[in-house]
Amino acid sequence: MASMLKKIVEAVEEAGFSSFWVMDHLFQLGGAFGRKYAPLPEAYSTLSYVAGLTENIKLGVLVTNNILRYPGVLVKMVTTLDVLSGGRMYLGIGPGGMVEREIVGYGVHRPPLRERISRLEETLQIAHHMWSDDRTPFRGRYYQLEEPICSPQPISKPHPYIMIGGSGERKTLRFVGRYGDACNLHLGAHPKLRGYTQRAYDNYRTRFERLRHKLAVLRKHCEREGRDYEEIDRSVLSPLEVSPSAMTTDEVIEMCEEVAEIGINYVIFNMPNDHEITPIETIGREVVPCVIDL
Secondary structure (H helix, E strand, O other), rough: OOHHHHHHHHHHHHHHOOOEOOOOOOOOOOOHHHOOOOOOOOOOHHHHHHHHHOOOOOEEEEEEEEOOOOHHHHHHHHHHHHHOOOOOEEEEEEOOOOOOOHHHHOOOOOOOOHHHHHHHHHHHHHHHHOOOOOOHHHHOOEEEEOOOOOOOOOOOOOOOOEEEEEEEOHHHHHHHHHHEEEEEEOOOOOOOOOOOOHHHHHHHHOHHHHHHHHHHHHHHHHHOOOOOOOEEEEEEEEEOOOOOOOOOOHHHHHHHHHHHHHHOOOEEEOOHHHHOOOHHHHHHOOHHHOOOOO
């Protein structure tokens, strides 16, 4: 596993990708995401290894499951990786979506969604509190930190980049405007890809009206929070497979151009065949130069 991961991340960095992300699940999700019992290493341990293999590429978890780690400990982990990687760590975070197997299999307590959303906001507040080197106690509804020392402070300034995953219009997108540097929305699955849910294909089919609407909501939240909308990166996550039986590089370029036209400026690919290495090299050679300045 380690040797294959090394090949993948070195190929990704060489190909000119801007970032490398891992998901925060405890089991493989099955279907197009990996066989049910296939190996899946823990996210932050994996990025610790990847940080030592790379020099330039940004690193992140897409997205961190907020209910798996205490917020103060999470901020300390991200800060440590930011320092050791030379300022290359992102904090991707969401309220905590887990499949039933993970909850039962690991004995994880998952509060109701409304509470998870509230806990996410407190984690974001704690991150800003600790990254401002404020050592006074943090008093929240769910979390109380008596002495939130964060030393060393992160290299990234003013703090590690915060990407918030989710499309909730009342709260999640408001959190982006108040606390975040980027949102992350789902693009959906291209019809040439196989093995995804019907919802993923429906999301792709309705991508233009759906994403335009979400971005309009985000813009309004930024206005209310006094934030410049253009300071926020608008990202989408999309499965991608470049192969003779799936997508061509021209189709990938077209997909990137389409979302750029509606205001997306950051696309993150989930590549089930990245272990073949050739698709990474092909995208680096044929796609990245065409879309990097969109």
